[in-house]
Amino acid sequence: MIDRRIFSLGLGSALLTACSTGAPTNTPASRMRPVPNAGWDAWVASFKGRASAQGISQNTLNLAFQGSGYLPEVIERDRNQVEFKRSLEDYLAIAASDERIDTGKQMLVRHAGTLSQIEAKYGVDKEVVVAVWGLESRYGARRGDVPVISAVSTLAYDGRRGAFFEKQLVAALQIIQEGDTSPANMTGSWAGAMGHTQFIPTSYLAYAVDFTGDGRRDIWSDDPTDSLASTAAYLARAGWVRGQPWGGEAGTVSGTPVAVLQPQQPGPRIAVFRNFQVIKRYNNSDSYAIGVGHLSDRIAGGAPFQASFGPDATGLTLEDRKELQRRLTSAGYDTQGADGVIGKNTESAISAYQRANGLAVTGKPSVELLRQLGG
16 A cells, blocks of 8 residues: 555645635645746657657547646645644644534434445444544545646656656556546545545545546545545455554553554653554554544544643643634734644744733744733
């Protein structure tokens, strides 16, 4: 299976920089447009011969590359991926926010019949499938609108991971050739991840299913059925154990775990079972797997973790940080939400407040700043 860490649109990019609205609409993620590039043109001409040798027809190549082109913004994003590590507390504050939990519960009800059928066929808990959906695209709100052929051909031509992205390009062309979607409809993230649950082309070919029975494995439709079923099929093939929990806070789950993790101290101790490792096959990150598992539990009506993470290095607890954001916003310095996670929006709001009030401009939260903002 393929490490999908760089392809997660929901948690890998937008989710970690803004508060989710939970709105089930496909918000455009990009306005990328192709630009003339002689090098890309020459590379595509050469690539077409290699693609033909792998069974891609001339008609498919003509259709796929008509209107496609070099996307400089894709290279920009590839070169400027921010490497950072959020604490588990911050990660969960976003991944299992009240909004994300509430929307997940709504989706569980809205798609109850379909999800029950998917669970019965593949043995993967419906709440886990919904949680993956929530983390990957905010329940379909952030599927991505970048043309996949242009994106992956740009990355393949660039060459930094040329062989990998050429393989993705060939797979994308196979998808078009098999009639699952059209080149115009094949959109996704800047790195080529597609649909409600962000499949890259090779994973799509290996695991996507036509659950609706309409003859197409349609993960791009507003109807999430094929995407949700494909995710369950992926997890089932990865070794999901029917009826076994992913894990949970130590002392609250039955059975003998394979490990007990404590990613943050102070913080909850997490007992994990084999299904935790299966979730990591979807995205090879402990935080991601805990996020999916915990969100699935909360969607099912479970309780939040009981162990406290305690105050951070500034002396503020998560609730303190939420209150700081609320007070800044009330004072006219909008933090774009109050999730307790200190990111660029909150730092900018703090800086603006400090500047306006003659304080040293640090952009950093503190107990004193919370006190100054009053009630």
